[in-house]
Amino acid sequence: MLEKALTGSKKYWSWITLLLILIGIGFGCYLYQLSRGLTITGMGRDISWGLYIAQFTFLVGVAASAVMVVLPYYLHNYKAFGKITVLGEFLAVSAVTMCLLFVLADLGNIKRMFFLLLYPTPNSIMFWDMIVLNIYLLLNIVIAWNTLAAERKGVPPPAWLKPLIYLSIPWAVSIHTVTAFLYAGLPGRHLWLTAILAVRFLGSAFAAGPALLVILCLIVRRISKFDPGKEAIQNLGRIVTYALLISIFFVALEFFTAYYSKVPGHIHGLQYLFFGLEGHAKLVPWMRVATVLAIIAAILLVNPNTRKNETILGFACAATFISLWIEKGIGLVLAGFVPNPLEKIVEYTPTAPELLITLGIWATGFLILTVLYKIAVSVKEEVAA
Amino acid sequence: MERSRRNFLKISGICLLGLGVKPVVHALAKNEQPQILPGPDAMTAKRWAMVVDTKKCVDDCRDCIDACHQTHNVPDFGNPKDEIKWIWHEYYGHAFPGQEHEYEAEEIERKPFMVLCNHCDNPPCVRVCPVQATWKRSDGIVMMDYHRCIGCRCCMAACPYGSRSFNWRDPRPYIKETNPEYPTRTKGVAEKCTFCVERLAVGLMPACVEACKHGALVFGALDEPDSPIREILRSNFTLRRKPELGTRPQVYYIV
Amino acid sequence: MYDGGKIVVGLVVFIGVVTFPLWYRQASGEALRAPExxxxxxxxxxxxxxxxxxxxxxxxxxxxxxxxxxxxxxxxxxxxxxxxxxxxxxxxxxxxxxxxxxxxxxxxxxxxxxxxxxxxxxxxxxx
Incomplete structure (x- = not known):
């Protein structure tokens, strides 16, 4: 089926070329990072994880959200999602790939990455994260590819695929839970040391992922002959609505615990993010934008009249995605380091090469996504014809 | 036997396996095994610990810091972002956050508090390391293997004392006087105080303890009831940093 | 074989690139000197x-x-x-x-x- 990705319109090829250029620039910057060390990033002894790990965390959520189309279709036989499960799974494939690339970009010693396998360490969450992410990647590639191939031949998917599909459902939950455990088990990092971190992650993931999927479905409908279906898009919209409201609720819970208990450690991180701490407020504008976007999105999504309008739905989904990207892909990880263990405040600004590497990895993800979606859509068009 | 391609592949596979086993057999066949020993003068304990007597600490004195950093080839980049430090000076409010109050004695506010790796009994950095590049030795020292570290910096996120440093860049050009007896580090690995395991192994006290003229740093075995460190802990009120986190730090402070 | 010519040329180029270190070393004469x-x-x-x-x-x-x-x-x-x-x-x-x-x-x-x-x-x- 790969050959489907090799024929396309002029627009398709210019998009691919643009992505390849971004990847090239990112890779060049990575080589620079490789020779100079991570000093070329904005990270330092106080903010020791930055944009890379924050992107990784956010994208694990996007990957996990494939379960939101897989579960209704396979467990509840909800037919409308049948057409788009493969889109969800391919989105997961590209998101997990980006996750893995971000972890690799963040490693100080990439030459030693296979030590992770050579010296397996069950007490380390990082070790488990590496395992669940790689298996999730494999599961989604195998499942999506085989269902698509069966669809092309007009036969039902092979029987051995079923157990793998069922396995992929709890597995999706596991990847984001384990990723939350990377943070939620660290003593002395109060913003992260909260038992609801894993569900918070899942909540925001099930809003951001399907929101992106809605946008992708709308794009696919516009540029191809394949229609994901009004009903599927509307129901994705409902999922986004519930998940967004739950995410906002979870953040409110954090605020209550911190500000009612008045325990300084619990307050500091939130205060730094939303109001600024002792004059340090670099992330405040970002978080304000995220808050406003979340509120706008919530209003537009809750109201059935606006949600049913696909243009407005697309806009609300974009607002949701950006808002949660700021919350998780910037705020949560960075603010966990503020104040530092010695109660000093150090702020972080990513550098140009760091931003370009990040952009390069996103471009890699989108390249994989484009190619996979091209294949999926071509197959669907071929079957329909 | 049927001479099929399948059988041929099987046999060649087994032969290849045999080649792999050869060095193992070779090693086992050696009858004169060389012996491995700890050093003859090595100082040993079941649990090493340190007391920092801040009453004896003198303002602006850097003897312990300089001794440690020179011995271990700790670089000086001259910027706080890339900074690497094994032992350093903090004020009370930063060493013991949450303990300070507005009406603190001026002496306490001004005093330097030497901070270093606490060699926790329950070290979070060890728990999170995905490759066992850091671990707790049987004598309680939290040790670091720079050959193993992949540079994921989980340990830095996990340490609640900010005691871990990372080599964001090549440290070599920033070491003023290199001590040829001790390695430097390479870019991309984490590092920290190791209670001078390399000195204990040859019967020497940690470099900081040896360098302190005022006797403010006391190092010793907690498991020996008659050791000087136990005597100090018996006869003084001591504090530990962030004991509420359950890390059980093994650096004690007399305030 | 479809596009036979292209495949053969491609193979030759591939082998040439892969074996580059070998013949480059030979050509430069460095390999002839044994280490001392x-x-x-x-x-x-x-x-x-x-x-x-x-x-x-x-x-x-x-x-x-x-x-x-x-x-x-x-x-x-x-x-x-x-x-x-x-x-x-x-x-x-x-x-x-x-x-x-x-x-x-x-x-x-x-x-x-x-x-x-x-x-x-x-x-x-x-x-």
Missing amino acids: PKIVTDAKECVAPTDYMRASHQAMLNEWRDLVVRDGMRVYVAFNGQEHEMSLSNTCMKCHPNKVEFCDQCHNYIGVVPYCWDCHIEPKESN
Whole structure:
């Protein structure tokens, strides 16, 4: 089926070329990072994880959200999602790939990455994260590819695929839970040391992922002959609505615990993010934008009249995605380091090469996504014809 | 036997396996095994610990810091972002956050508090390391293997004392006087105080303890009831940093 | 075979690129010179017989490294009963102080760049 990705319109090829250029620039910057060390990033002894790990965390959520189309279709036989499960799974494939690339970009010693396998360490969450992410990647590639191939031949998917599909459902939950455990088990990092971190992650993931999927479905409908279906898009919209409201609720819970208990450690991180701490407020504008976007999105999504309008739905989904990207892909990880263990405040600004590497990895993800979606859509068009 | 391609592949596979086993057999066949020993003068304990007597600490004195950093080839980049430090000076409010109050004695506010790796009994950095590049030795020292570290910096996120440093860049050009007896580090690995395991192994006290003229740093075995460190802990009120986190730090402070 | 010509040309180019290091070395004449490591030392015997050291010093160094760093063992009693501190800088290089003549001769020849010297400090004699 790969050959489907090799024929396309002029627009398709210019998009691919643009992505390849971004990847090239990112890779060049990575080589620079490789020779100079991570000093070329904005990270330092106080903010020791930055944009890379924050992107990784956010994208694990996007990957996990494939379960939101897989579960209704396979467990509840909800037919409308049948057409788009493969889109969800391919989105997961590209998101997990980006996750893995971000972890690799963040490693100080990439030459030693296979030590992770050579010296397996069950007490380390990082070790488990590496395992669940790689298996999730494999599961989604195998499942999506085989269902698509069966669809092309007009036969039902092979029987051995079923157990793998069922396995992929709890597995999706596991990847984001384990990723939350990377943070939620660290003593002395109060913003992260909260038992609801894993569900918070899942909540925001099930809003951001399907929101992106809605946008992708709308794009696919516009540029191809394949229609994901009004009903599927509307129901994705409902999922986004519930998940967004739950995410906002979870953040409110954090605020209550911190500000009612008045325990300084619990307050500091939130205060730094939303109001600024002792004059340090670099992330405040970002978080304000995220808050406003979340509120706008919530209003537009809750109201059935606006949600049913696909243009407005697309806009609300974009607002949701950006808002949660700021919350998780910037705020949560960075603010966990503020104040530092010695109660000093150090702020972080990513550098140009760091931003370009990040952009390069996103471009890699989108390249994989484009190619996979091209294949999926071509197959669907071929079957329909 | 049927001479099929399948059988041929099987046999060649087994032969290849045999080649792999050869060095193992070779090693086992050696009858004169060389012996491995700890050093003859090595100082040993079941649990090493340190007391920092801040009453004896003198303002602006850097003897312990300089001794440690020179011995271990700790670089000086001259910027706080890339900074690497094994032992350093903090004020009370930063060493013991949450303990300070507005009406603190001026002496306490001004005093330097030497901070270093606490060699926790329950070290979070060890728990999170995905490759066992850091671990707790049987004598309680939290040790670091720079050959193993992949540079994921989980340990830095996990340490609640900010005691871990990372080599964001090549440290070599920033070491003023290199001590040829001790390695430097390479870019991309984490590092920290190791209670001078390399000195204990040859019967020497940690470099900081040896360098302190005022006797403010006391190092010793907690498991020996008659050791000087136990005597100090018996006869003084001591504090530990962030004991509420359950890390059980093994650096004690007399305030 | 579809596009047979293109495939053959592609294969030839591929093989050419893959074998580049081999014929480049041959052409430049470098490969013809065998390495000549010099052992400049007063010591009579090494920590193991010469042929073992020649073949397996890297395995021994790995083993020493783990014993010293991870197990806290410092002393190696050699085959002849001699005791040695297990240390690259403080034992090996004390007897073989010239890294350029001793290590680099062979390592450069076979293109193996060990990362020992990223951290361990090479003796002054090398320069």
